Amino acid sequence: MSEHCLQLDVGNSSAKWRLMEVSADAPLAIVERGTFLIEDQQGLGEIQAAAKQASSVWLSSVAGAEKNARLVSQLSLAEGVQPWFASSTRSFGDLVNSYSDPARMGVDRWLAMVAARSVITQRCCVIDAGSALTIDWINRTGQHEGGYIIPGPALMERALLLDTDKVRFDEAPDYQLAPGTSTAEAVRHGIALAQAGAVELALRVARFDEANDRVIFTGGAGQMLADLTGHSDSYSQDLVFEGLQLVASKG
Secondary structure, eight states, X not given: OOEEEEEXXXXXXXXXXXXXXXXXXXXXXXXXXXXEETTTTBTHHHHHHHHXXXXXXXXXXXXXXXXXXXXXXXXXXXXXXXXXXXXXXXXXXXXXXXXXSGGGSOHHHHHHHHHXXXXXXXXXXXXXXXXXXXXXXXXXXXXEEEEEEXXXXXXXXXXXXXXXXXOOOOOOOOOOSSOOSSHHHHHHXXXXXXXXXXXXXXXXXXXXXXXXXXXXXXXXXXXXXXXXXTOGGGBOTTHHHHHHHHHXXXX
């Protein structure tokens, strides 16, 4: 008999979720998935409908305690279903956290590395391109070598709009590396250049070896960034969820 597990990747303003069917004699299967915009309640009905089917709920969250409590309350979980929150730890398997206080590492970064390490034994660069762009290195033995946290595309654009009066446009996002010939293009292409340039420089500083090292991208802007940097086949949509699955299953 199968059961359902609701898995959430919660940021400060939105949550990605997927409902998984799990059973003892069958592989995991995604039943449905979606996004919930926390601040304006968009998608609340869909995630509540998914939560009603769940016998377990697992969360990766970088939101504060108050937002987490509000989100759990809004899910209207069935009686007896207690949400489980993942946390960053000192180690998982042979993956070793570099932080002196592991709990201070964003859990989404940690889970992405857990998932990457489970399938990649070479030295690896894990790039999560979401609200923030995070770049993390894992060496061959599983030691986290450190990383970078950079504002993501939306944060970069918001900063320009907040602090400049004449940077205004209505065109849809289109991130390319060619010089822009309008304000919208100049901003979006400039952001693309900054994001791709950060990745390329991080790879260069760490002496990335194309023959022996691996790079893996995830996050909402991950495929775009993988394409811009010539790593189109290195994108994994559900890396954080896969890490959450691994950690929760052994927790």
